[in-house]
Amino acid sequence: MTYVLRTYQLTKVFMGKEVVSNVNMNIRKGEIYGFLGPNGAGKTTIMKMITNLVKPTSGEIEIFGEKLTNTSYHLLGRMGTIIEYPIFYDKLTARENLDMHCEYMGYHNKNVIEEALDLVKLSNTIGKAVKDFSLGMRQRLGIARAIITKPELLILDEPINGLDPVGIKELRDLFKILSKEYGLTLLLSSHILSEVELIADTVAVINHGKLIQEVSMEQVRGQNTEYMELVTNDCKKAAYVLSEYASVSNLRVIDEHVIRIYDVSIPQSEMVKALILNNVVIESITKKNGALEDYFLTLLKGGGFHA
Template structure:
């Protein structure tokens, strides 16, 4: 199997405190790798180490089969990045900013600037200086800068911050296109788990500086657990009937009106019929699948599904 990016027992210590602990990631060529974790979990720190912005305390990073060192200038030219918020020359236009970036990177295909601006829907902004851009426009320009030089690996830290739903959908489709059609490998973090679920091939979940899971989305879908969710105005009586009449024990009371049933050997219709016979009013009953958000939260809760 061909890996574009690997980390081996990556550790980062600040003031004697270990903030990243023995992280070993494996990112395959051409895939979209969704990097998930709560605020402060260590996602940005790891991305900064991968892009040589900060140095690991110990451990190794391997990109394109080569160990990352202080002098890996040619390796880094093959990357496109957004780490935290993109910064620009505010008085210059989008095109002028990208032109300077290409000069800095030693990349002289000027047509690539037009293509990048078109891909992120910033083509018709004429001579508008970046200082007059909205947050969403700056995020788009940051992505344009990251892809202008046709990188083999994109490192994107929260790239859809500040975008409206239409903009988020456009960039989701762009990232999928870059991966599938151009073979670009993408490491992307986001708090919007529904978006990662729709685009990622693999996810890595980090918490308290430790990588607690690395798993393919196909594997999550194959092992997806369905559950029945019902809304009632008499939760106490409903749980009594579930336990004593239907002999269901694998259920969770989410709040005063909502119950989730994880039993897989009894149908929704049997549950509904039994509850109605027992004069329980059911406002809603649906069969749902555990989402990436449910899976993510279960990992953070030690492997148990939580409301």
């Protein structure tokens, strides 16, 4: 098995506080590796250490089979990155920004500029300065810049920030193409679990600087849980009615409007009847499958994965 990126007991201490603790990551060639965790969990710090922007306090990083050091410029040249918010020369156009990037990267095949802009749907921005771009357009341009030199490893920190649903789908399709057709390896972080679920081959969950779990999406899907999701204006009353009048013994109140019912053996018609007879407003009730979201929340609450 070929690993493009591995970390060994990777640790970072800032001002006496350990913000990344003994993290071991294993990213295989050609896969999409989804990095999940709350704000402040340590995802960006780890990505900065991988790209040599921040030095580890201890531990090692191995990229393309070589140990990353202060002088590993040849390894960094084989990577494309967006860490945090992409910065550009605002008075220049998208093409001019990419042209300058190719110059200082020593990449002289300028034909790739149009190809990259076309891939991220920015080919119609001729003459428009980047200062007039929306947040989503800037994010697309950042991805174009990251892929323009044909890297082998693409590291993207929250790449779909600021995009509308159409833009998110377009980039989702692009990431799949880069991985499956071009053989790129992608490490991407995101707070949008549903998107990671659709594209990732492997997910890693980090919290408080510690890697809680690294697992394939195939395994996560293997523990899918069916449930009914009820949306109502009075969850407290609905939960009581379902328990007392519909014999529901396994349910979870998600928030003030949503209840998940895991007793799927009980007919939906019986639950609906009990709710209506007891004057509970039903905004919707639908059957769903829990996968990555339930898995992620379980881990953050201290649970674990069992294959």
